[in-house]
Amino acid sequence: MDEHAMDVDTAxxxxxxxxLTRQAAVLAWAAAxxxxxxxxxxxxxxxxxxxxxxxxxxxxxxxxxDGPVPVCDEPAGLLRSAELLLRRLAPLAASDAVDDxxxxxxxxVWEANTGVSG
Amino acid sequence: MSAGEGRTVAELLDxxxxxxxxxxxxxxxxxxxxMVRGWPQLMQSAAELWxxxxxxxxxxxxxxxxxxxxAMGRAVxxxxxxxxxxxxxxxxxxxxxxxxxxxxxxxxLQRQVRSExxxxxxxxxxxxxxxxxxxxxxxxxxxxxxxxxxRGLQDRLExxxxxxxxxxxxxxxxxxxxxxxxxxxFDAIEQLAAGSLAAxxxxxxxxxxTGRRRPTMRLEAALAAWEIHAYRTxxxxxxxxxxxxxxxxxxxxxxxxxxxxxxxxxxxxxxAGVIKRLTPALEQAQLAWSRSARRWAELTTPASRTDQALVxxxxxxxxxxxxxxxxxxxxxxxxxxxxxxxxxATVMTLHRSLLASVELANITREIAADHPGLAAxxxxxxxxxxxxxxxxxxxxxxxxxxxxxxxxxxxxxxQVIPLPEPAxxxxxxAATDVAAATNQAVAAAAHVRPIExxxxxxxDGARRGGRAATEREISVRHPNxxxxxx
Numbered sequence: 204m205d206e207h208a209m210d211v212d213t214a215x216x217x218x219x220x221x222x223l224t225r226q227a228a229v230l231a232w233a234a235a236x237x238x239x240x241x242x243x244x245x246x247x248x249x250x251x252x253x254x255x256x257x258x259x260x261x262x263x264x265x266x267x268x269d270g271p272v273p274v275c276d277e278p279a280g281l282l283r284s285a286e287l288l289l290r291r292l293a294p295l296a297a298s299d300a301v302d303d304x305x306x307x308x309x310x311x312v313w314e315a316n317t318g319v320s321g
Numbered sequence: 322m323s324a325g326e327g328r329t330v331a332e333l334l335d336x337x338x339x340x341x342x343x344x345x346x347x348x349x350x351x352x353x354x355x356m357v358r359g360w361p362q363l364m365q366s367a368a369e370l371w372x373x374x375x376x377x378x379x380x381x382x383x384x385x386x387x388x389x390x391x392a393m394g395r396a397v398x399x400x401x402x403x404x405x406x407x408x409x410x411x412x413x414x415x416x417x418x419x420x421x422x423x424x425x426x427x428x429x430l431q432r433q434v435r436s437e438x439x440x441x442x443x444x445x446x447x448x449x450x451x452x453x454x455x456x457x458x459x460x461x462x463x464x465x466x467x468x469x470x471x472r473g474l475q476d477r478l479e480x481x482x483x484x485x486x487x488x489x490x491x492x493x494x495x496x497x498x499x500x501x502x503x504x505x506x507f508d509a510i511e512q513l514a515a516g517s518l519a520a521x522x523x524x525x526x527x528x529x530x531t532g533r534r535r536p537t538m539r540l541e542a543a544l545a546a547w548e549i550h551a552y553r554t555x556x557x558x559x560x561x562x563x564x565x566x567x568x569x570x571x572x573x574x575x576x577x578x579x580x581x582x583x584x585x586x587x588x589x590x591x592x593a594g595v596i597k598r599l600t601p602a603l604e605q606a607q608l609a610w611s612r613s614a615r616r617w618a619e620l621t622t623p624a625s626r627t628d629q630a631l632v633x634x635x636x637x638x639x640x641x642x643x644x645x646x647x648x649x650x651x652x653x654x655x656x657x658x659x660x661x662x663x664x665x666a667t668v669m670t671l672h673r674s675l676l677a678s679v680e681l682a683n684i685t686r687e688i689a690a691d692h693p694g695l696a697a698x699x700x701x702x703x704x705x706x707x708x709x710x711x712x713x714x715x716x717x718x719x720x721x722x723x724x725x726x727x728x729x730x731x732x733x734x735x736q737v738i739p740l741p742e743p744a745x746x747x748x749x750x751a752a753t754d755v756a757a758a759t760n761q762a763v764a765a766a767a768h769v770r771p772i773e774x775x776x777x778x779x780x781d782g783a784r785r786g787g788r789a790a791t792e793r794e795i796s797v798r799h800p801n802x803x804x805x806x807x
Contacts, residue, residue: 232569236611240604241576243651249569249639256566256632259625269623317649 214266216292217301220285221262224255224308226273227281234278247314251278254307258285261300279315282308330429333422334451340415340422341458350469354407357397357503359416360463364394366423367452373430374449386517386673389545390456392552393510393680399556400687406499419455450518457514464507471500502683505760509676512763516673536645537663541670543634543641544574548677550634555684558694561620562627564685568614568755570635571678573642575607575762578671580646582769584655585664595769602758602765606678609758613685613751619705620697622737672766675759682759686752695740699731702744709743 209217228251235244262268275281289305328336344352368391376385401408426448474492481491547570554563579600586596645662646653658664688695706726713721726741740748 236615240608241579243647245569245573245576246639246643246647249573249635252566252569253632253636253639256562256627256629257636259627260629260632 209263213292214263216288217258217262218266218268218270220288220304220308221255221258221268222270223273223281223285223288224251224258226275227278227285227311228252228255230276230281231278247278247311250307250311250314251282254282254285254304254311257300257304257307261304277315279312282312282315286312328425330426330448333426333429334448334455337419337422337455338451338458340419341455341462344413344415345458345462345465350466350473352413353463353466353470355411355413356416356459356463356466357407357507358401358410359412359420360459360507361394361398361401362412363416363420363423363459364391364397364456366420366427367391367456368394370423370427370430371449371452373427385545386453386513386520389548389552389677390510390513390517392549393506393513393677395556396552396680396684397506400684403687403691405687406496406503416459419459423452453514453518457511457518460507460511460514464504464511467500467504467507471497471504474500502686502756505679505756505763506683509679509763512676513673516669516676520669536641536661537666537670540641540645540662540667543638544670544674547574547634547638548674548681550628550631551681552684554628554631555681555688559628559688559692560625561617561695561697562625563631564617564688565614565621566627566631566635567681567685568610568617570638571681571755572607572610572614573639574671574674574678575603575610577642577646578675578766579603579607580652581658581662581664581667581671584646584658585668587655588659588664590659590664591668591769595765599762599765599769602762606755606758606762609751609755613748613755616748616751619701620695620740622698668769672769675763675766679756679759679763682752682756686749686756689745689748689752693739695745696737697740697744698735699727699738700735702738702740703727703732705747706741706744709746713743713746 228248231244231248231251235242235248238244259268273281273284275284286305286308289301289308292301344356368387371385371387474497477492478497480486551567551570555567582591582596582599582603585591586593645667646658648657653661703726710721710724710726721743726743727738730736731738
């Protein structure tokens with residue numbers, strides 16, 4: 204995706220995806236760290252973290268990433284919200300990178316709902 | 322191979338091996354400093370020679386052991402150049418001669434390739450084994466010399482304390498700690514070379530990638546690619562976000578190693594007794610990496626970005642780990658894992674990865690100690706610096722008394738500012754814990770090997786962990802004679 208050509212709405216939506224996935228990662232890591240050593244939750248938490256990294260790379264420089272921390276106490280809910288944002292975005296800013304991110308987040312929602320998150 | 326500058330490629334490689342063996346026989350500990358300083362050049366020339374040799378039929382570039390060894394060599398180089406022990410100074414002459422031999426061999430081979438000499442490729446497959454063997458012996462000799470140097474320091478400390486010598490005449494705690502850290506690094510380099518050499522002998526990588534071999538190779542390639550990207554990122558002005566990612570992935574690798582080793586033990590493919598010692602050590606390593614990740618995470622800001630190549634490498638590794646050892650409900654059962662991957666081969670791959678993690682732990686500690694670009698939000702710095710300063714003051718450190726680390730304006734704006742010394746201490750301590758826990762895991766993993774390999778002296782029989790360099794004996798045999806590496 205050409206970050207420079209991105210309109211403000213798209214950039215802000217992606218920044219919202221970054222906030223949601225980062226908060227989901229914080230919760231996922233907290234759960235993994237609370238569990239005993241060797242928790243399989245690490246695998247899920249790392250996946251969420253990487254999705255947040257992936258989203259961050261799509262946001263153009265200069266876009267305000269900081270914002271209110273999304274309120275939700277489980278990663279699955281935050282990831283579902285991120286996926287919805289990305290679905291809304293995709294027809295407008297159809298790019299391979301956004302499609303990849305949406306697929307990644309959808310996989311993570313599935314993982315969260317099927318218990319892989321430990 | 323044709324003659325060039327008086328000697329053939331085979332003669333140059335034989336000579337290199339001989340020089341490494343002679344260095345091993347010369348037990349003077351004083352050479353340790355020059356050996357450490359000379360290692361990066363030796364390793365670089367080996368990597369350049371390796372690069373012009375034909376690749377194996379199925380080995381991916383990322384799975385090439387020399388790439389990881391070269392990255393470890395560059396890490397030692399950066400460490401020495403940055404002023405860490407032993408600092409700049411004369412290099413070991415034997416290491417310089419081996420490096421020169423490798424460079425000459427590379428020139429000869431390049432000429433042969435250009436002239437399309439019919440015998441240009443004769444013996445080149447054994448050339449890689451010879452290079453690895455020379456590196457292995459040279460790394461071992463360096464570890465042994467460092468062990469001797471360490472004992473000398475301990476003796477001087479003891480004598481100094483007994484005779485109440487002035488402190489300036491005694492070795493410093495920093496020097497003792499630095500030598501210990503360097504021993505651990507060369508221990509890891511040596512074991513990695515030994516493992517790679519053994520793998521070439523077993524020739525598993527030349528088998529076609531079918532069935533369980535395919536996910537095994539996928540995991541192997543993903544681990545190797547991850548290690549290379551981790552080294553590269555950490556060498557190139559890393560951000561705290563990169564350190565978080567490295568720490569989290571290293572924690573996952575430690576856990577994956579536990580899962581695979583336990584599965585292998587349940588299936589009687591490795592010694593169950595070893596696992597009893599290894600599992601707690603790996604758990605400690607995982608927890609230490611996780612604590613380190615949390616400390617680094619405090620320094621990130623909303624604008625932080627993780628290096629993109631690192632993110633991709635972590636993604637590939639996560640996918641490979643999931644495919645190998647996870648299912649919908651968490652970790653797969655031993656039987657499921659055994660059905661997916663070649664357990665003994667994966668155990669050895671993860672063991673090699675554990676060795677690389679020692680180096681990453683040490684690099685992390687160096688970054689925490691003196692990377693000039695480290696910065697963090699003022700509020701976090703204020704909190705951490707104050708806490709660490711209070712601990713230091715309680716321990717008798719007077720420099721921090723009455724110092725204000727952050728201005729009210731910086732706190733109000735939560736400005737990103739350079740990390741002051743006390744704030745680094747917590748990171749250094751966390752990284753030191755990681756290095757210690759990883760070393761323990763490596764030591765506990767030293768005797769992990771597939772059961773069918775255990776009775777013989779071992780294709781990698783010299784693999785040992787921790788600081789046991791002084792106990793080592795390596796038989797002097799030719800690399801191609803089929804015994805242990807040396």
